[in-house]
Amino acid sequence: MMDSSTHKLYHVHGFDSRQSLEQYFSDKPDMVFGDDSLKFVIENLRQVFAVGHINGDILIDISIGSFVHHLYSACEFFENILVLKVSNRCIMELKRWVDDRTGAFNWGHTSTLQEKEENSDQFQDQEAKLRSALQHVVKYDLEKENMTDPLVLPLADCVISVWLLGVVSKDQDEYIKNMRKFSRLLKPGGHLIIIGTLGATYFTVGKDKFQVIPYDEDFIRKALVGEGFIIDYCKVKERTAVSDLIDYKAVIFIAAHKEK
Template sequence: MMEKKLYHKHAFKSRDYSETYFSDKPDMVFGDDTLKFPMTNFHYVFSSGFIKGDVMIDISLGPLIHHLYAACDVFKNIIILKLNESCNMETSRWANTRTGAYNWNHTSAHAAKLEGKSAQIEDKEEQLKTAISHIVSCDFDNENVTHPVVLPLADCITSLWILDVTSKNKDDYMRNLEKMSKLLRPGGHLILVSALNISYFMVGADSIHCFKSDESFVKNALHKLGFVIDYCAMQKRKNTSKLTDYEAFMFITACKTK
C-alpha cells in the first residue's frame, strides 16, 4: 500500500494540484464540486449581507483563490495563511502578477458571471489582488499558528479542506479547529468547506492523507467550540475518478458566540 504524505509536512506539488482539481481543461472532471459548488455558496453568503467586517483570514488547502472573489466585495483586508511553502509561493506569484503565475481566469470569469458582470473579468481579478494585504506562513504545531507574527482578530475566517488534510484523528481536528477559532473575534463568522468521508487524494504520484469525517462530526465539533451554524449546503459527488475518494462536499457558515 502506498504511504500517504502529509500536506503540511512533506513536499507538495501545488501546480499539479491546481491543474488536476481546479483547471478548465476538458478532462478535469471535478469542476462542479471543486469550483462551482464553493463559488456559488460563497457568492450567496457574502451577497446576503449577514457577514460583514474589515479583516478576513483565509486558511485553505493549496494555492486556491477562486473562493475569495465574493469575499473581496465585503472585505478590503484579506490575509492569506499557508501551511506549505510551495503554496505560499504560488499564491504570491498570482497575487503579484508575476511571470509564470497560474492562470485563474476561468474562475474570475465565473465570479463575474455570478455577479451578472461578465464583461468585467479583469476588474474582478484586480479587485481581489488589491484586497489581499498579506500572505503569511503558518504552522498548526505552534500555539500562535503565525508565530512570530501576531495578527488582528478576524471578522471572518474562510477555510477550504485544510482541517481534512492537517488532522490525523479526531483530537487533532479539534485542536486545529480551536487554533483557527482563536484567530476569530467573538461574533465573527467561520466559513468551512469540508470533504466528507475522504481518506486520500492524489497529486501526481503522491497520495495525500485526509482525515475521514462525516457531517455529524464536523457540526458537533463546531458546536463544542461555541459556534452556531447559520447556513449549510451539501453536494454529493458528481464525478467518477480514482484520484480521490470523497463522497460529498459540505459548505458551512457558523458564528462564534464566545
C-alpha cells in the same frame, strides 16, 4: 492500493502546488471536479455573503494549496484579506498570481461562475480588487501555540478554511483541536466558514498520495457546536465526479458564528 500509513502528510511533506491546481481547479478537459471544487464553492460563498451578515475589515483565509477562486466574492465584503499557507511552495505559487507575474495560474475560466452577468472587463476589475486586498501572505506552523509566531495577527471578522482541516489532522480529536486554533483567530461574534470533503481518506497530487481523515456531516456539526458556534448555513453536495485521484463521497459548505 497504497496503505494509508504510507500516505504523505500535506503539512509535513508539502506538494506540488501548481500540479494540484491543474488537477483539481483547471479548465482542462480531464479536470472532472469543476462542479465540486469550483462551482459549489463560488456559488455558496456568494450566497452567504449576499445575505449581508458576514463582512468587516479583516478576513483570514487558511486553506490548502494556492487557489484564489473562493476569495473573489469575499473581496467585495472585506477590506483586507490575510492568507495563511503552510509551505513556501504554496506561498510562491500564490504570490506569482498576486503579483500578476508571467506563468501565474489563469483563473479566467471561473469568471462565468462569479456573477451571471459577468464579462471579461468586470472579471479583470474583480481580479485587480482581489489582488489589492490580498497583500499579506503569511507562513504558519500548526505546532506553535501562535501559528504565525513571531507575527501576531489582528483578530478577524471571518475565517475561511477550504479542504484543510481534514488533511492536517491525524484523527477527529485533532480536527477539533485545529478548528479551535482557527477559531482563536476570530473576533467575538466572528464567522467561520468551512468547506470540506465528507468520507475522504486520501487525495493525490502527481504521483504522491496524501492522507485525509474521514468524517461526516454530523461530526462537523457537533464539532462546531461543541466549540461554541451557532450554525447559520449548511449545504452538502453528493459527489458526481468520476476519478480515482480522491475518494470523497460529498462536499460540505458550512458557515457559523461564534457566540459572544
